[in-house]
Amino acid sequence: MQPDVPPEIAEWFAGRDWRIRQHQRDMLVASDAGRHALLVADTGAGKTLAGFLPTLADFTPTRLEGREPPEGLHTLYVSPLKALAHDVQRNLITPIKEVGLPIRVETRSGDTPSDRKKRQRTRPPHVLLTTPESLSLLLSYPDSFELFRGLKRIVIDEVHAFATGKRGDLLALALTRLQAIAPDMERAALSATLANPQGFREWLAPWGEIDTVEMVEGEAGSPAEVEILLPLEERVPWGGHAATWAIPQLYEQIRANRTTLIFTNTRFLAEYIFQNLWDVNDDNLPIGVHHGSLSREARRKVEGAMARGELRALVATASLDLGVDWGDIDLVVQMGAPKGSSRLLQRIGRANHRLDQPSRALLVPGNRFEFLEATAAKEAVDEGQRDGEEFRPGGLDVLAQHVMACACAAPFQEQALLAEIRSSLAYAWVDQQIWERVLSFVETGGYALRAYDKFKRIVRDKDGVWRLSHPEQAQRHRMNAGIIIDSEMLEIRITAGRGRGGRSLGKVEERFAATLSPGDTFAFAGMSLEVVKLQDMEVLVKAAKSSAMIPSYGGARMPLTTHLADRVRTMLVDRAGWSRFPDDVREWLEVQDWRSRMPGPGQLLVESFPHAKRHYSVYYTFEGWNANQSLGMLITRRMEDRGLMPGGFVANDYSLAVWGLKPVTDPAPLLSPDILQDEFIEWVQGSHLLRRAFREVAVIGGLVERQHPGKRKTGKQVTFSTDLIYDVLRKYEPDHVLLEAAWADARTRMTDVGRLGSLLDRSADQLVHVELDRVSPLAVPVMVVIGRETTPQGSVDDELLLEAESLAGAAMRVDGPLEGEG
Structure with a gap:
């Protein structure tokens, strides 16, 4: 049955020579039937318009039938990025104005002025575009019940980007509260890249009742055109990850295209690649840089310039991964490894933004393993294969924050709120005992802190109703609520004279600022800056003629997805497929195959060899940097216990190199699965890992406040506070709810312990140990990182190149007898 598309909307489509696509009609059908919906459609298929189509229809004269337009908040739109909400606002205004609909649209985020935020609660727009954090704060106000009582729809864009993490937990809890306030509210979620649509239907559905969520699939768009950039004459590098070898070729691509969007995996690399491009920009082309640490004004300026088609190239991070609709981008470039096919598809989708034309993308690998990873990602995209993160139980620290938000809005009955919370799939596991522990923590901080x-x-109270202990608790909650816990940041300001700070350029981490002194120079926001002075929480700067440093940022590394890791493993043993690789990459694999072994699917290859008066073992795990870091810690502990005199370890996404003064003749005892029950627990409890996890959950759970009226704690002050509390709880209340939450974080996000567990299980049956007389070809990429892993500055790739050539010479030498296999 075709939906009743209002003629006003149908005529608008026709006036633009557009047809209403079937998935857009299907979203209207689902809404008219009062059903929730999950839309999965390629970029350029009009996803956002499909999500809003039922809202637009409700305001057409045909649907109103002479009635006055609805008053109050009608539709909430939630996105993971502030930039995305502003971009959608621009694209929504066009149909609203051209159709002549009486709809007011506004945005609300951390950047929204406070007076507008206050007005939005009493005189809300019809459509409010916001983020999970801002929505949670809205729900903490007593007037939230009136504000959301008439809410008809919530549209969640790019749902894959945050549903499986803590921001998804916060949003899931917000959905339960909204549904309680507005029982007839419809939920809609949109995405272009879902590996597991059924899991997202369950996440979206109240009580996990998947049949209440309509699955809507968009028509397929034109296949993306993905190429891998290779050096014109030189070989694919052995080491390094910045891919600066490609700068001259990349600049020629910028010259040849109208607009090029260049993605990097870190903020440091965004600034570094921008600086390298600027150094060769003989034509003085307009090139910009965009990442999350730039000031709001700087980001908006760049976004506006891109929207107007004024930039020839923009270097960006994940800050622009999602849904920003710039239709005239000709080419998307991924610098370094893509880390996942879904992430790559998301980035490719920023090109053209039209369903009937292919998006063009260029992958630029930094080294040989990254070449294999880029090839695996390209083939996955060509085959339409997706990857994604698995859902996990909701975090207890996020639940504690939500309980406080509810208490700030109004007193609550604990059983009624528990029932509300359990209607979310993320928190359906919370039983009465866990619930009482969470309430006890929010009430007093827990047994050990109740004094x-x-x-x-x-x-x-005596009637079993929970309320705030004091009205000021509401202000304290709203000042400190949030899920994203970055390292402590210092503002960078252009000096305005007499020691005063003027215009803000953005922020750098406190640990980087601590290395600066007056007169030091560094690059930021595409400018060379000289430090004038450091005062309070600011770095005052002035323009400089040259810069030597680029700020590096902490943050979690993007993990290599299991899907791509498996594809790379399969490539390594598909000898017939090596013919499609460049000559030097093929030779690299052939010599490895001749001298040693290939780590095939399901296997764990360990190579041992002497080098520079040390004994090395390289473990080819393909489990990602985080997991390899954890495994390195555990293996060196076991080596020490067994008298093998470990010297250290270094890791990348693909392998782990461990060295010591004595050879490892049998790695099996170092890898037994009980390492996760014994050494892992002891190591985590004794390391900074659990303390860092506790710091984050303590802030999210509201135990430690970063902000006070007129004052903000420094990162050192927050760490000092959380360390003190951590020691008290470890000693007097080891089962505290926040220690449990910190353990959950440490075992998943920070150590990838699930991947480690499967690796160790495999090693029990599939361990292959090869003893060699020198470094192997496959070991060179991780070996060249030794001594360089903490060197983020520009010369690193050149230094790596020199060291790599020396190691590679030994690894690729094929004279002498074939090495024995063990």
Whole structure:
């Protein structure tokens, strides 16, 4: 049955020579039937318009039938990025104006002025574009019940980007509250890249009832055209990850295309690649840089210039991964490894933004393993294969934050709120015992902290109703609520004279700022800056003629997805397929195959060899940097216990190199699965890992406040506070709810312990140990990182290149007898 598309909307489509696509009609059908919906459609298929089509229809004269337009908030749109909400606002205004619909659209995020935020609660627009954090804060106000009572729809864009993480937990809890306030509210979620649509239907559905969520699939767009850039004359590099070898070729691509969008995996690399491009920009082409640490003004300026077609190229991070609709981008470039096919598809989708024309993308590998990874990602994209993160139980620290938000809005009955919370799939696992522990924590901080008044946030009266212990607790909650816990940041400001700071350029991490002194120079926001002075939480700077440093940022590394890792493993043993590789890459694999072994699917290859008066073992795990870091810690502990005199380790996404003064003749005892029950627990408890995880959950859970009226704690002050509390809880309340939450974080996000567990299980049956007389070809990429892994500055790739050539010479030498296999 075809939906009743209002003629006003149908005529608007026709006036633009567009047809209403079937998935857009299907979203209207689902809404008219009062059903929730998950839309999966390629970029350029009009996803966002499909999500909003039921909203637009409700405001057409045909649907109104002479009635006045609805008053109050009608539709919430939630996106993971502020830039995305502003971009959608621009694209929504066009049909609203051209159709003549009486719809007011506004955005609300951390950047929204406070007076507008206050007005939005009393005189809301019809459509509000916001983020999970801002929505949670809205729900903490007493007037939220009136604000959301008439809410008809919520549209969640790019749902894959945050549903499986803590921001998804916060949004899932917000959905439960909104559904309680507005029982007839429809939920819609949109995405271009889902590996597991059924899992997302369950996440979206109240009570996980998947049949209440309509699955809507968009028509396929033109296949993307993906190429891998290779050096014109030189070989694919052995080491390094910045891919600066490609700068001259990349600049020629910028010259040849109208607009090029260049993605990097870190903020440091965004600034570094921009600086390298600027150094060869003889034509003085307009090139910009965009990442999350730039000021709001700097980001908006660049976004506006891109929207107007004024830039020839823009270097960006994940800050522009999602849905920003710039239709005249001719080419997307991925610098370095893509890390996942879904992430790559998302980035490719920024080109053209039209369903009937192919998006063009160029992958630029930094080294030989990254070449294999790029090839695997390209083939996955060609085959339409997706990857993605698995859902996990919702975080207890996020739940504690939500309980406080509810208490700030109004007193609550604990059983009614529990029922509300359990209607979310992420928190369906919360039983009465866990619920009482969470309430006890929010009430007093927990058993070990209950003597301190500052931790008493809610109280229960004789009727079993929970309310705030003091009205000021609401202000404290709203000042400190949030999920994204970055390292402490210092503002960079252009000096305005007499020691005063003027215009903000953005922020750098406190640890980087601590290395600066007056007169030091560094590059930021595409400019060369000289430090004038450091004061309070600011770095005052002035323009400089040259710069030597680029700020590096902490943050989690993007993990290599299991899907891509498996594809790379399969490539390594597909000898017939090597013919499609460049000569030097093929030779690299052939010599490895001749001298040693290939790590095939399901296997764990370990190579041992002497080098520079040390004994090395390289473990080819393909489990990602985080997992390899954890495994390195555990293996060196076991080596020490067994008298093997370990010297250290270094890791990349594909392998782990461990060295010591004595040879490892049998790695099996170092890898037994009980390492996760014994050494892992002991190591995590004794390392900084759990303390860092506790710092984050303590801030998210509201135990430690970063902000006070007129004052903000420094990162050092927050760490000092959380370390003190951590030691108290470890000693007096080891089962504290936040220690449990910190353990959950440490075992998943920070150590990828699930991937480690499967690796160790495999090693019990599939361990292959090869003893060699010198470094192997496959070991060179990780070996060249030794001594360089903490060197983020520009010369690193050149230094790596020199060291790599020396190692590679030994690894690729094929004279002498074939090495024995063990």
